[in-house]
Amino acid sequence: MWTAPITVEKYMTRSPHSIGAEQPLSRAQALMREHDVRHLPVLHGGRLVGILTDRDVRFADVARDDAAQLVTAGDAMATAVYAVAPDAPLGEVASEMAAHKYGSTVVMQGHKVVGIFTTVDACRALAALLRGDA
Numbered sequence: 001m002w003t004a005p006i007t008v009e010k011y012m013t014r015s016p017h018s019i020g021a022e023q024p025l026s027r028a029q030a031l032m033r034e035h036d037v038r039h040l041p042v043l044h045g046g047r048l049v050g051i052l053t054d055r056d057v058r059f060a061d062v063a064r065d066d067a068a069q070l071v072t073a074g075d076a077m078a079t080a081v082y083a084v085a086p087d088a089p090l091g092e093v094a095s096e097m098a099a100h101k102y103g104s105t106v107v108m109q110g111h112k113v114v115g116i117f118t119t120v121d122a123c124r125a126l127a128a129l130l131r132g133d134a
Contacts, residue, residue, distance in 0.1 A: 005089040005090070005091065006089070006090045006091075006125075006129075007086060007087045007088060007089060007090060008084055008086060008087075008088045008089075008090050008093045008105070008107060008115075008117050009086035009087065009107070009115070010090070010125070011090065011117065011121045011122070011124055011125040011128075012086070012107045012114075012115035012116060012117040012121060013115055013116050013117070013118065013121060014114065014115050015114070015115070016037070016039075016040075016041060016106075016113065016115060016116040017031055017035050017037055017040060018040055018041040018042065018043050018113060019031060019040045019041075019042055019043070019052060019073045020042070020043055020044065020073065021042050021043065021044040021049055021050070021072065021073055021074030021077070022044075022072055022073075022074060023072060023073050024070070024071065024072055024073075025057055025060055025071045025072065025073060025075075025076055027073075028040055028052055028057055028073050028076075029057055032054055032057070038053055038054040038103065038104075038118070039051060039052070039053050039054075039103060039104040039116060039118055040052045040053075040073070041081075041106050041113050041116065042073050042074060042077045043113070044074070046111075047111060048081060048083065048106060048108065048111075048113055049074070049077070049079065050073075050074065050077030050078055050079045050081060051077060051078050051081045051104065051106065052073050052076060052077045052078075053078070053103060053104075056076045056077060056078065057076060059076075060075070060076040081106055082096065082097070082100070082102050082104075082105045082106070083105060083106040083107070083108045084105050084106075084107060084108070084117075085107070085108060085109065086107055086109060086114060086115065088107075090125060093105055093117060094122055094125075097117075097119070097122065103118060103119055104116055104117060104118040104119070105117045
């Protein structure tokens with residue numbers, strides 16, 4: 001009996017928080033803290049241009065408040081973003097994330113960000129699979 005592969009859509013976080021490339025890192029820090037997230041897709045004109053992680057924010061050396069206002073999300077983001085469609089097979093996505101040590105993948109429907117799949121989501125999927133809930 002053949003079953004369709006489980007897709008990333010089943011376990012992704014829908015409608016993730018994002019930030020504009022021109023926004024200061026202080027805003028990114030506040031968003032991450034407020035929503036308890038570690039990854040923010042970075043948008044410019046509604047288009048995905050990068051990903052900002054809590055690590056990127058820490059490495060940007062914004063310990064001083066004035067620096068946090070001057071450095072933008074666009075300055076600190078990674079421009080190489082692993083992005084997939086919602087129907088991407090979960091196994092392939094997880095393998096790619098592990099192979100390249102990605103902490104997340106942005107889920108795109110055309111040019112629109114519809115979700116994010118993080119290592120936390122991967123752990124949630126693994127737990128469901130091990131329990132037989134998948």
